Amino acid sequence: MRFSTFVGIDWSGARGLRHPSVQLAICEAGTDAPRLVPAPGGAWSRQGVLDWLGALSGDVLVGMDAGFGFAAVPPFTGPARALWAEIDARCGDDADLGGHSYITHRRDSFWMGAADGPRHLRAHLRVTEQVHAASGLGVPTSNFVLLGASQVGKATLSAMRLLHRLGWPVWPFDPLPAAGPLILEIYAQAFARMGGFRGKLRDRVSLDLALSRLGSMPMPPAFASTFPDHIGDAIITAAGLRTIAAEARWWAPAALTPAVAVTEGWTFGVG
Numbered sequence: 001m002r003f004s005t006f007v008g009i010d011w012s013g014a015r016g017l018r019h020p021s022v023q024l025a026i027c028e029a030g031t032d033a034p035r036l037v038p039a040p041g042g043a044w045s046r047q048g049v050l051d052w053l054g055a056l057s058g059d060v061l062v063g064m065d066a067g068f069g070f071a072a073v074p075p076f077t078g079p080a081r082a083l084w085a086e087i088d089a090r091c092g093d094d095a096d097l098g099g100h101s102y103i104t105h106r107r108d109s110f111w112m113g114a115a116d117g118p119r120h121l122r123a124h125l126r127v128t129e130q131v132h133a134a135s136g137l138g139v140p141t142s143n144f145v146l147l148g149a150s151q152v153g154k155a156t157l158s159a160m161r162l163l164h165r166l167g168w169p170v171w172p173f174d175p176l177p178a179a180g181p182l183i184l185e186i187y188a189q190a191f192a193r194m195g196g197f198r199g200k201l202r203d204r205v206s207l208d209l210a211l212s213r214l215g216s217m218p219m220p221p222a223f224a225s226t227f228p229d230h231i232g233d234a235i236i237t238a239a240g241l242r243t244i245a246a247e248a249r250w251w252a253p254a255a256l257t258p259a260v261a262v263t264e265g266w267t268f269g270v271g
Contacts, residue, residue, distance in 0.1 A: 008237025013154025099157025
């Protein structure tokens with residue numbers, strides 16, 4: 001394993017300039033517990049995360065809990081990188097890397113409620129999400145669904161804008177670089193499952209137990225006894241990435257074909 005630093009990001013597609021649900025955690029190779037990265041001004045903006053990532057150097061592996069692609073159905077059959085550029089250009093006036101202008105542009109592609117007809121007709125799943133569902137990790141939500149507490153489509157659009165502007169290699173859309181930073185899509189609940197838990201991690205006892213199962217030391221004594229699930233997601237992601245990054249099977253899922261890699265992408269830790 002060439003990576004020496006691991007970052008977990010819990011992401012958001014919400015409107016606004018500051019997002020308490022956006023959380024970052026970081027750890028180095030070894031067994032020390034991940035550390036929360038304090039947010040400037042008390043809460044992260046998405047632009048602030050982009051700026052923070054842009055200042056990193058070295059062999060950094062970043063996992064973001066957001067979709068990086070759409071299912072390869074019309075009009076999303078082309079390379080994802082071209083889509084990211086299109087979304088960023090279309091949403092140039094949206095606040096804090098928001099993607100709402102693109103929703104208006106492609107309104108017929110997304111499901112936003114009963115007026116759009118049966119949900120399943122627009123809730124296309126990527127191949128990685130189909131594998132996710134078959135593996136027992138839970139029921140994935142389509143990136144085309146933009147309504148409900150579990151919707152992930154708005155976070156997907158804002159993540160795509162960040163990827164386009166960051167300019168890093170992105171797995172699996174790009175070849176793995178021999179050195180330097182890399183960013184990939186993750187599902188925080190997959191790491192919680194690896195740590196022996198179903199559902200969100202919101203208390204110190206559960207988080208420490210999950211961390212121990214991932215080969216990590218517990219959080220320091222001063223760490224809070226309870227906390228929002230976004231914090232638990234970021235911490236378990238950083239620790240989980242450190243644990244599985246050296247395992248070759250996660251980098252080569254059987255269903256990850258070259259066509260899927262360039263259009264839909266994949267969720268690292270699934271498959």
